[in-house]
Amino acid sequence: MLCLGVETSCDETAIALVEDGRKIRSNLIWSQIDQHQKFGGVVPELAARCHLEVISRLTAEALAEAAVAPEEIDLVAATYGPGLIGGLLVGLSMAKALSLAWQVPFVGVNHVEGHIYANFLAHPDLEPPLICLTVSGGHTQLVMMPEHGHYQLLGETRDDAAGEAFDKVARVLGLGYPGGPHLDRLAQTGQPTLTLVQHDALAGTYDFSFSGLKTAVVNLVHNLRQKGEPVPVADVAASFQRQVVTILLDRAFRALAETKVKTLVLSGGVAANSELRARFAAEAEARGIKLYYPPLALCTDNAAMIAACGYFQWLREGPSPLDLAANPRLRFEPPPAASEMTS
Amino acid sequence: MLGIDTSAQSGAVGMIEGEQVVFSERVLIRPGGSEQIPAIIAAALARSGRDVKELELIAVGIGPGSYTGVRVGLAIGKGLAFGLGVPLVGVPTFRALAMNGPATARLICTLARSRRGEVYAGLYRPDREGPAEVAPPAIWTVRELAVDLMSRGQPVLFLGEVLPEVEAELATILKEQAAFGRGTENVVDGAHVASLGQSQWLATGENQLDTVLPLYLRRTEAEVRWEERSCRADVPG
Numbered sequence: 143m144l145c146l147g148v149e150t151s152c153d154e155t156a157i158a159l160v161e162d163g164r165k166i167r168s169n170l171i172w173s174q175i176d177q178h179q180k181f182g183g184v185v186p187e188l189a190a191r192c193h194l195e196v197i198s199r200l201t202a203e204a205l206a207e208a209a210v211a212p213e214e215i216d217l218v219a220a221t222y223g224p225g226l227i228g229g230l231l232v233g234l235s236m237a238k239a240l241s242l243a244w245q246v247p248f249v250g251v252n253h254v255e256g257h258i259y260a261n262f263l264a265h266p267d268l269e270p271p272l273i274c275l276t277v278s279g280g281h282t283q284l285v286m287m288p289e290h291g292h293y294q295l296l297g298e299t300r301d302d303a304a305g306e307a308f309d310k311v312a313r314v315l316g317l318g319y320p321g322g323p324h325l326d327r328l329a330q331t332g333q334p335t336l337t338l339v340q341h342d343a344l345a346g347t348y349d350f351s352f353s354g355l356k357t358a359v360v361n362l363v364h365n366l367r368q369k370g371e372p373v374p375v376a377d378v379a380a381s382f383q384r385q386v387v388t389i390l391l392d393r394a395f396r397a398l399a400e401t402k403v404k405t406l407v408l409s410g411g412v413a414a415n416s417e418l419r420a421r422f423a424a425e426a427e428a429r430g431i432k433l434y435y436p437p438l439a440l441c442t443d444n445a446a447m448i449a450a451c452g453y454f455q456w457l458r459e460g461p462s463p464l465d466l467a468a469n470p471r472l473r474f475e476p477p478p479a480a481s482e483m484t485s
Numbered sequence: 486m487l488g489i490d491t492s493a494q495s496g497a498v499g500m501i502e503g504e505q506v507v508f509s510e511r512v513l514i515r516p517g518g519s520e521q522i523p524a525i526i527a528a529a530l531a532r533s534g535r536d537v538k539e540l541e542l543i544a545v546g547i548g549p550g551s552y553t554g555v556r557v558g559l560a561i562g563k564g565l566a567f568g569l570g571v572p573l574v575g576v577p578t579f580r581a582l583a584m585n586g587p588a589t590a591r592l593i594c595t596l597a598r599s600r601r602g603e604v605y606a607g608l609y610r611p612d613r614e615g616p617a618e619v620a621p622p623a624i625w626t627v628r629e630l631a632v633d634l635m636s637r638g639q640p641v642l643f644l645g646e647v648l649p650e651v652e653a654e655l656a657t658i659l660k661e662q663a664a665f666g667r668g669t670e671n672v673v674d675g676a677h678v679a680s681l682g683q684s685q686w687l688a689t690g691e692n693q694l695d696t697v698l699p700l701y702l703r704r705t706e707a708e709v710r711w712e713e714r715s716c717r718a719d720v721p722g
């Protein structure tokens with residue numbers, strides 16, 4: 143069973159071919175980073191324009207690279223949310239038209255669910271139940287997956303996504319875009335000695351907040367510059383990164399302890415952060431938790447994860463309706479309130 | 486031949502075979518998206534007893550109009566054309582819209598919504614060969630457009646979906662020189678898009694699968710702001 147995956151929810155146009163939900167035949171990503179760099183962030187209208195310009199060529203290349211003829215494709219899967227509406231509509235519309243032309247089923251995939259499935263692509267032995275922490279420029283979510291196709295949102299960010307905060311802090315420190323990798327490298331040369339915020343306002347919950355931390359960095363840097371004092375950029379980067387990872391670590395391992403789940407998977411671009419990987423690995427080792435994360439190419443947005451997720455979804459639930467609407471704010475449902483659970 | 490246009494509030498799909506119209510449907514597009522179009526095409530094909538594999542050419546309106554809307558139409562066109570291995574051509578939406586006007590009209594002014602106080606407008610003269618372009622699609626303030634048309638001194642038929650206040654302002658300035666299309670006259674006909682696409686394909690033989698672009702008459706806000714910032718930065722002092 144060969145599935146074509148289409149992903150256009152942010153600033154990456156991606157097309158992939160995946161066999162039986164596990165074997166990647168081709169996985170092409172056209173990054174728009176150059177287009178958005180000078181603006182310091184993703185410009186939605188520009189992203190949508192770029193997606194449309196490259197998508198048909200990229201699809202042809204993905205088939206060529208996998209040496210696949212159109213007649214061999216059995217299923218078309220595309221992200222229908224969450225993400226930027228203009229981009230989502232380009233990929234979703236093309237995918238539906240392909241399914242119509244080829245007379246094969248179409249499935250709409252939740253992008254964040256796709257991120258979880260990047261781990262199933264990379265680790266054949268991985269099985270639920272598991273807890274997944276997805277951290278990227280667009281999402282910060284802690285999700286419990288008791289079995290395939292079932293998700294319970296435990297917590298999410300109340301303001302900025304972790305990756306978004308990384309980008310903004312990197313910009314204030316005068317680093318390049320996207321900020322995550324730059325900040326990661328700089329932090330390795332500094333000391334995490336600065337206390338940016340006194341306490342974790344959402345301690346005890348599974349939710350995240352990074353805007354206070356980000357504002358603290360902005361204020362600190364502005365104050366120092368106003369006084370004409372040098373900004374210890376490496377120490378600021380290290381301190382900021384230390385606190386972000388501490389919050390992520392707290393939520394994830396508390397959820398593991400409380401649910402008694404023994405498997406943790408990481409996904410999203412921030413899962414490539416070196417401090418995050420090191421501290422999560424140490425903590426997992428200490429607590430007897432199995433920790434998985436995908437290789438870098440499958441951490442960030444890609445279409446192989448959409449094809450894999452779409453395949454398993456099709457096995458369980460069959461095709462999606464051809465008039466499925468894009469949903470920029472698509473999310474997993476939080477657990478029902480206690481009163482609803484008993485009814 | 487299949488024609489698609491999703492540049493305005495109402496979308497259109499139509500199929501022709503030679504001179505014959507197989508189907509032509511106009512659909513009100515739900516605000517925020519036109520993702521029902523593939524399902525509508527599938528249903529229309531089924532109702533007419535046609536198979537998608539019979540399609541030999543896909544034509545899509547490139548606007549002007551809603552950028553998101555036009556992109557959806559083109560993405561659907563790209564998927565169909567790539568999937569079926571047939572050519573894709575982009576056709577000017579206003580030319581298709583002008584085909585809704587009667588041959589007796591002196592001038593046809595096609596309109597589409599733009600930002601507040603502005604419209605996209607194009608000017609056409611009916612001709613045996615189809616509408617001839619008098620002025621290409623451009624962004625106008627409603628007042629400037631009315632003044633320009635007044636100076637031409639000919640009766641004008643306005644076609645297209647615009648806000649009532651735009652129609653009112655044009656009527657106030659142009660008085661009896663202005664007439665307005667009614668109902669479906671203001672919505673592109675998918676069969677017209679298909680037939681324009683057919684002529685264009687016969688004339689150029691150019692498959693625009695990878696090259697077709699929406700008619701972007703405006704740069705993105707971010708680009709404009711960035712350029713303003715860089716210009717200011719260039720000024721010394």
Ligand SMILES: [Zn+2]
Pocket residue numbers: 253257278280410442443
């Ligand atoms: Zn993502």
